[in-house]
Amino acid sequence: MKHRLQFTGKKLIRMALLLLGVSIVTFLLMCASPLDPLQTNVGQAALGTMSPEQIAKLEAYWGVDTPPLTRYLGWLSDVLKGDFGTSLLYRQPVISVIGQRLVSSFWLLLSAWVISGVLGLAMGVIAGAFRGRWPDRLIRGYCFLISSTPSFWLAILLLLIFAVWLGWLPIGLSVPAGMDAAAVTAADRLRHAILPALTLSITGVANIALHTREKMIDVLESDYVLFARARGESEISIILRHGLRNVALPALTLQFASVSEIIGGSVLVEQVFSYPGLGQAAVTAGLGSDLPLLLGITVVTAAIVFAGNLIADLLYGVIDPKIRKGASRG
Amino acid sequence: MKNMTQTETNQRRRTVFFLIVAVMILAAVTAAGILTEGCAVETDFSRRNLSPSLQHLFGTDWMGRDMLARTLSGLSLSIRIGILTAAVSAAAALLLGTASVVLGRKADAVISWCIDLVMGIPHILLVMLISLACGRGFTGVVAGVALSHWPSLARVIRGELIQLRQAPYILVAERMGVSKLQNVRRHMLPHLLPQFLTGLILLFPHAILHESSVTFLGFGLSSEQPAIGVILSESMQYLTTGKWWLALFPGLALVLVVALFALLGERVRRLLDPSSAHE
Numbered sequence: 205m206k207h208r209l210q211f212t213g214k215k216l217i218r219m220a221l222l223l224l225g226v227s228i229v230t231f232l233l234m235c236a237s238p239l240d241p242l243q244t245n246v247g248q249a250a251l252g253t254m255s256p257e258q259i260a261k262l263e264a265y266w267g268v269d270t271p272p273l274t275r276y277l278g279w280l281s282d283v284l285k286g287d288f289g290t291s292l293l294y295r296q297p298v299i300s301v302i303g304q305r306l307v308s309s310f311w312l313l314l315s316a317w318v319i320s321g322v323l324g325l326a327m328g329v330i331a332g333a334f335r336g337r338w339p340d341r342l343i344r345g346y347c348f349l350i351s352s353t354p355s356f357w358l359a360i361l362l363l364l365i366f367a368v369w370l371g372w373l374p375i376g377l378s379v380p381a382g383m384d385a386a387a388v389t390a391a392d393r394l395r396h397a398i399l400p401a402l403t404l405s406i407t408g409v410a411n412i413a414l415h416t417r418e419k420m421i422d423v424l425e426s427d428y429v430l431f432a433r434a435r436g437e438s439e440i441s442i443i444l445r446h447g448l449r450n451v452a453l454p455a456l457t458l459q460f461a462s463v464s465e466i467i468g469g470s471v472l473v474e475q476v477f478s479y480p481g482l483g484q485a486a487v488t489a490g491l492g493s494d495l496p497l498l499l500g501i502t503v504v505t506a507a508i509v510f511a512g513n514l515i516a517d518l519l520y521g522v523i524d525p526k527i528r529k530g531a532s533r534g
Numbered sequence: 535m536k537n538m539t540q541t542e543t544n545q546r547r548r549t550v551f552f553l554i555v556a557v558m559i560l561a562a563v564t565a566a567g568i569l570t571e572g573c574a575v576e577t578d579f580s581r582r583n584l585s586p587s588l589q590h591l592f593g594t595d596w597m598g599r600d601m602l603a604r605t606l607s608g609l610s611l612s613i614r615i616g617i618l619t620a621a622v623s624a625a626a627a628l629l630l631g632t633a634s635v636v637l638g639r640k641a642d643a644v645i646s647w648c649i650d651l652v653m654g655i656p657h658i659l660l661v662m663l664i665s666l667a668c669g670r671g672f673t674g675v676v677a678g679v680a681l682s683h684w685p686s687l688a689r690v691i692r693g694e695l696i697q698l699r700q701a702p703y704i705l706v707a708e709r710m711g712v713s714k715l716q717n718v719r720r721h722m723l724p725h726l727l728p729q730f731l732t733g734l735i736l737l738f739p740h741a742i743l744h745e746s747s748v749t750f751l752g753f754g755l756s757s758e759q760p761a762i763g764v765i766l767s768e769s770m771q772y773l774t775t776g777k778w779w780l781a782l783f784p785g786l787a788l789v790l791v792v793a794l795f796a797l798l799g800e801r802v803r804r805l806l807d808p809s810s811a812h813e
Contacts, residue, residue, distance in 0.1 A: 218650075222651055222654055226651060229663075230655075230663055232667075233664060233667040234663070234666065234667070236668075237668075239666065348797075351796070352739060352789055353792075354743050354785070354788065356766065357766060357785035360769070360770065360785065363773060364778055364781065464654070464655075464656045464657070465657075467659075468656035468659065471751070472747055475750075475751055476770070486659060486662070487752070490666055498663075502655060502663070505655070505659065509654050510654055513654075
């Protein structure tokens with residue numbers, strides 16, 4: 205138990221350092237950008253008609269005139285106090301923008317994560333059990349095709365089929381357009397989240413299905429499965445009792461480690477469906493050179509990804525005692 | 535026995551044949567794209583918004599541009615960017631992966647930390663950030679994709695080299711006084727070559743997909759260039775009016791090119807990997 209705590213503590217410190225690194229890298233990249241935030245957001249024509257004082261005021265607002273190091277240190281000390289600054293585009297505290305966006309993204313991400321995990325596991329188990337026969341080929345072909353497909357194109361296709369042709373589902377946004385926020389029901393939100401969640405789910409299965417298939421094949425070739433067969437256990441029972449049990453934990457670990465891909469996919473999918481989530485906010489912030497917001501979003505996403513990785517690392521320890529020992533020693 | 539050897543060579547020959555055909559198709563697409571570049575930007579308002587026909591296989595868009603020509607030059611651009619970025623990424627991965635094993639524990643810790651750092655930021659977000667830092671456009675995309683795709687391959691190379699370092703023949707060479715650098719160059723890198731090559735080829739699909747994604751979001755190639763990302767993001771405005779061909783064909787063509795690259799990588803791996811070379 206002590207070892208586990210030590211291991212977790214070490215990982216947490218590493219995570220904090222990595223987050224610091226992420227914020228520095230993001231900050232440097234944003235500072236290095238030759239794009240002038242005044243040009244992009246105010247426009248050349250409007251700038252031409254302004255007085256020098258007004259321009260100086262705007263420059264101070266967008267932080268053009270402060271040296272990067274002072275800005276970063278100021279940002280960092282504020283963050284340690286729990287203040288992520290104010291979004292320049294939304295004119296709201298970054299924390300509240302991220303909070304709102306994260307809530308609407310959260311259900312989308314969670315449902316896609318769970319569905320792709322369960323579906324991928326099931327597909328992997330089936331493919332492994334039917335190795336070399338048509339279900340296996342079908343599933344492998346699907347995984348191959350889906351990993352070659354850009355998720356935003358798939359999103360466009362689904363939009364075209366279900367929203368434009370069939371008219372079953374709404375085109376975009378998380379609520380019906382022109383509706384009072386109070387009048388939006390949970391059913392409305394659900395209807396608008398179906399297509400984005402579907403896109404993310406069907407693109408997310410490829411990796412986990414292929415890994416599970418490999419593991420499943422290993423298990424089915426093992427001696428204990430041979431023994432079970434010799435004892436006369438039925439194939440279904442072997443797959444459920446020996447196969448599924450052995451592949452479930454590695455699959456869960458893999459799914460925790462792949463949080464980053466789902467978040468990355470959500471950036472594109474939210475953009476296509478104009479779903480007001482975290483990903484869309486990141487794109488808006490990037491296009492508008494909104495440094496505090498983009499910095500906040502990157503750090504928060506990185507924190508979620510690292511948390512997923514940490515859980516995956518801890519789960520490895522649960523499965524495999526060898527890793528547990530090695531990790532606590534080194 | 536004789537029969538078996540015959541099927542072996544056939545399998546191998548088939549794979550080689552497939553490789554040649556795939557490379558030829560990709561080269562043809564690239565060349566065709568360069569040739570049709572003039573065609574792709576040619577506007578003709580007398581043939582606006584035509585649905586696919588024999589004359590315009592992929593239809594035309596709102597400015598009367600031929601979508602087939604646009605798609606081809608977009609693909610060609612994507613392939614060229616993909617090759618460039620994958621090569622840079624793979625070189626960086628090889629360099630860093632080797633350095634982390636050769637230069638000792640401290641360098642290893644630093645490089646591993648960098649790998650974790652880059653892998654912690656979702657790919658698309660990182661490409662966006664780097665592209666912003668380089669002022670978007672062509673340089674932005676190339677830098678973004680090239681600088682964000684090395685970690686996974688670097689990790690594979692590092693892992694492989696760490697295992698290899700304990701191999702008897704390496705230890706013997708070390709005892710016999712071969713210097714570290716010599717050892718790496720003469721004994722480790724040749725061993726690594728198959729994995730490196732397949733890693734390199736399998737980077738193409740990722741690079742191409744991310745290039746088009748980032749362009750689609752507006753952080754990449756400018757809207758005058760006939761890139762697939764630009765075509766698809768423009769098509770979004772016309773979806774509701776039923777102009778499905780604007781999105782369907784260019785995307786499908788992109789999927790085919792990416793799939794071809796992925797198949798190519800898979801086949802090369804099977805050919806080079808000793809455990810499956812004779813299947």
